[in-house]
Amino acid sequence: MANAEQRYSNQNVTEVKMARWDQIFSLPVQNPTLPEFSSADLVWSKVEGYRDNIDRLALIPYTRVDDFVRGESSNKDCPTSFHVEARRRKAKEKTYKAKVDGILEYILYWCSFGPDDNRKGGSVRPCRSTYVPKKNNAGRPNSKRGCRCHFIVKRLIAEPTVALIIYNHDKHVDEKGLPCHGPQDKKAAGTRAMFAPYISEDLRLRVLSLLYVGVSVETIMQRHNESVEKQGGPSNRDDLLTHRYVRRLERSIRRSTYELDEDDDVSVSMWVESHHSHVFFYQGFSDAEPFSLGIQTEWQLQQMIRFGNCRLLASDSRFGTNKLKYPIHSLVVFDSENKAIPVAWIIAPRVSSGDAYRWMRALCNRVHAKDPLWKVAGFVVDDPFADITTIRDVFQCPVLFSFWRIRHAWHKNIIKRCQDTETRVEISRHLGQAVDKVCRKQGTATLFEGLMEHFGNSPEFVEYFRAVWSPRIGAWTSALQTLPLASQEICAAMELYHYQMTCRLLNERDSEAYQRTDWLVDKLGTKVHSYFWLDEYSGKDDFARYWKEEWVSGLTSFRKALSIPDSDAVISGMSAKVTDKYDGNEIHVVWSPSSHFGVCSCSWAEKGYICQHMIKLAQVFRGNRTAKESVSLLQYYQALVDLLHLPPRDSLFRDYAASLAVSVEKQINALGDPPKSDASEGTVQKEVAGEVATDLAGELSKMPMSRDKRRACSENAEDAISCSEMEMDHSLCSTKAGAEDVTSTVQNETDIVTENHERGAKRLKFCSTRAREYVDE
Numbered sequence: 001m002a003n004a005e006q007r008y009s010n011q012n013v014t015e016v017k018m019a020r021w022d023q024i025f026s027l028p029v030q031n032p033t034l035p036e037f038s039s040a041d042l043v044w045s046k047v048e049g050y051r052d053n054i055d056r057l058a059l060i061p062y063t064r065v066d067d068f069v070r071g072e073s074s075n076k077d078c079p080t081s082f083h084v085e086a087r088r089r090k091a092k093e094k095t096y097k098a099k100v101d102g103i104l105e106y107i108l109y110w111c112s113f114g115p116d117d118n119r120k121g122g123s124v125r126p127c128r129s130t131y132v133p134k135k136n137n138a139g140r141p142n143s144k145r146g147c148r149c150h151f152i153v154k155r156l157i158a159e160p161t162v163a164l165i166i167y168n169h170d171k172h173v174d175e176k177g178l179p180c181h182g183p184q185d186k187k188a189a190g191t192r193a194m195f196a197p198y199i200s201e202d203l204r205l206r207v208l209s210l211l212y213v214g215v216s217v218e219t220i221m222q223r224h225n226e227s228v229e230k231q232g233g234p235s236n237r238d239d240l241l242t243h244r245y246v247r248r249l250e251r252s253i254r255r256s257t258y259e260l261d262e263d264d265d266v267s268v269s270m271w272v273e274s275h276h277s278h279v280f281f282y283q284g285f286s287d288a289e290p291f292s293l294g295i296q297t298e299w300q301l302q303q304m305i306r307f308g309n310c311r312l313l314a315s316d317s318r319f320g321t322n323k324l325k326y327p328i329h330s331l332v333v334f335d336s337e338n339k340a341i342p343v344a345w346i347i348a349p350r351v352s353s354g355d356a357y358r359w360m361r362a363l364c365n366r367v368h369a370k371d372p373l374w375k376v377a378g379f380v381v382d383d384p385f386a387d388i389t390t391i392r393d394v395f396q397c398p399v400l401f402s403f404w405r406i407r408h409a410w411h412k413n414i415i416k417r418c419q420d421t422e423t424r425v426e427i428s429r430h431l432g433q434a435v436d437k438v439c440r441k442q443g444t445a446t447l448f449e450g451l452m453e454h455f456g457n458s459p460e461f462v463e464y465f466r467a468v469w470s471p472r473i474g475a476w477t478s479a480l481q482t483l484p485l486a487s488q489e490i491c492a493a494m495e496l497y498h499y500q501m502t503c504r505l506l507n508e509r510d511s512e513a514y515q516r517t518d519w520l521v522d523k524l525g526t527k528v529h530s531y532f533w534l535d536e537y538s539g540k541d542d543f544a545r546y547w548k549e550e551w552v553s554g555l556t557s558f559r560k561a562l563s564i565p566d567s568d569a570v571i572s573g574m575s576a577k578v579t580d581k582y583d584g585n586e587i588h589v590v591w592s593p594s595s596h597f598g599v600c601s602c603s604w605a606e607k608g609y610i611c612q613h614m615i616k617l618a619q620v621f622r623g624n625r626t627a628k629e630s631v632s633l634l635q636y637y638q639a640l641v642d643l644l645h646l647p648p649r650d651s652l653f654r655d656y657a658a659s660l661a662v663s664v665e666k667q668i669n670a671l672g673d674p675p676k677s678d679a680s681e682g683t684v685q686k687e688v689a690g691e692v693a694t695d696l697a698g699e700l701s702k703m704p705m706s707r708d709k710r711r712a713c714s715e716n717a718e719d720a721i722s723c724s725e726m727e728m729d730h731s732l733c734s735t736k737a738g739a740e741d742v743t744s745t746v747q748n749e750t751d752i753v754t755e756n757h758e759r760g761a762k763r764l765k766f767c768s769t770r771a772r773e774y775v776d777e
Helices: 002-025 061-074 200-210 217-230 243-256 264-275 298-307 357-370 387-395 405-417 422-439 446-454 461-467 470-482 489-506 511-516 517-535 540-546 556-562 612-623 631-644 652-670 678-699 707-715 717-721 739-755 757-774
Strands: 044-047 054-061 080-088 103-111 148-154 162-169 278-285 293-297 314-320 328-334 339-345 376-380 400-403 569-572 575-580 586-591
Touching: 002 044, 044 540, 054 243, 054 586, 061 080, 061 162, 080 148, 103 405, 148 631, 200 243, 200 517, 217 243, 217 540, 243 631, 264 517, 278 357, 293 517, 298 314, 298 328, 298 357, 298 517, 328 489, 328 612, 339 461, 339 489, 339 517, 339 631, 357 387, 376 387, 376 739, 405 422, 405 489, 422 446, 422 586, 422 631, 446 461, 446 470, 489 517, 489 556, 489 612, 556 612, 569 612, 575 612, 586 612, 678 717
Parallel strands: 314 376, 376 400
Antiparallel strands: 044 054, 054 162, 080 103, 103 148, 148 162, 278 293, 293 339, 314 328, 328 339, 569 575, 575 586
């Protein structure tokens, strides 16, 4: 009898447990589209727990646990931080039975002001009762005030990608239920318990970046204290930054070393183990798979989400090929000033460039884990051998091509191998004309071989071109003809980024370090990362006197060209003179001013980059209506023409025809089948056509045009759309009584479109002129 009761009891317990987990797994996985989120951003559910308790819980992606911890620590009403009080983790190598309540990892996060209470009369756990207070109050245990706020994170075997958060104690109170820290605790007034126990991650990253670039501890503290005095005293935990803390960070940097092991492969593996949060993809050294390492810090991830969403993502694919053991593949986004910010570094041998799908997918998944709606508008490549299919598959966006790399390499070697200015100008001019013909599909790769025959007076450059570029010029010309070209502003931004990387990375006195991967990984994650972080720091001008050559920053050549007035550019025949206020009103001479392959006398152009003077002159020539259209503008015109000749089943116009039919049907049905006359049908047609035209104008108004140009294109959008005959699928219409009238109405609209074909073609020319003005700006 007793055994039967025991079995019955166990069965009830099992049923209750199963019911609890069924209820838990039925909850939605919440993923707020915020960089960091707190408990206030989640919807909490109450589920019956063990011992008749009611648990307050929620499900979030496991990859976003750290974002939740940071967001919960940034509570304005009670700023704090959470530490790991307890952790249990099962080994990854073993296989486990898929139990419904099986746990892969258990983490207990506790407010850093608890759980012990070191205040007078407070309770301390027996394991901590042997602690002897120090004379000063800098030790962490003295900050304990008995806070009971804590939550549990469980990673389940059944759902390893989901984290279960149990948050039953969400109030920052002690055992008596009274506030124990923060603004609500009256006894904490005037003490550090008013603020968070540690400085923010942003301040910590700022201090580390300044230390890495060589700013002294005394200077950092002096600037910090001055800013606190300006605001009238401390108002948060960051204002209480101490000299001791900064000195400790400086000491840890000075004592650190990149060479964790004599073996380079082992050293890199040790670095990866200690920097999990900075690695989004890693393939170790092996005979079967090539080495590959993807680096992205938390700050870089934030910049990728901020500046990459609905904007361009660009690739610098071959930095350091001739010096480093493994070249660096950089992915960059563009900030508000269109300067390049690296958001990921991929270190891999050149031969593994074709196997890019895995690290691209890993990077895209990492971004989508924080922002599921993130989507890039376009991907810019600078390598004709890039895996275009993979990029389109992973990022779901169009691919553009930038020829800044080939222009930079040619121009740098022309300056290096040709001493005569006339020879430099002649070679650059012919190369520019050949590239222009290739982009306009008026020539092939044979153009360049023919040009080399005419440069017999420059044998050194001809030998370089035939040895380096002749074997692969066919791939470059194919990319120039098949992919749309990126803008000149993108090229200028990529050139500045390339120069910054050269100054900040390749500046070691001992060149043997370039052949170690652990040195490269360490310097990218510390010093190089710090320079780019400080580029976006608003207070960097306070440290201007400590800038070194590596801290090269400022506007791109394109942005500098915009500030040069037209009156400072004087064109005279095949040359021009530009007065540059950035160089102390120095006058620079530019030969072949109408070409991107011009030659300028400034120092930036002598390094092989396109300078602001050449860009300014190109803008001046572009303002002249008699000048030849740029390749980018020509491709834009071609895209408009192709759009008008698309098959109806793949065109935008078919979608509008279908929408028109459905709209007409609804309006006819709403009229209740009144007697139909020519006048009523004409009224319906006018109303529907007005709705379609209004909708089109609304869509076109989203284009980044000025107000006047937007109004002009919007007014003529209906005529531009009318340039194609629309084909209507009658299966979309209803078979009710009004179906014949709907078909008749749509047919009338189609006839009107056909009659307006020629008029629409004229309007397209008008919109193209407006587009020219927009591109020129």
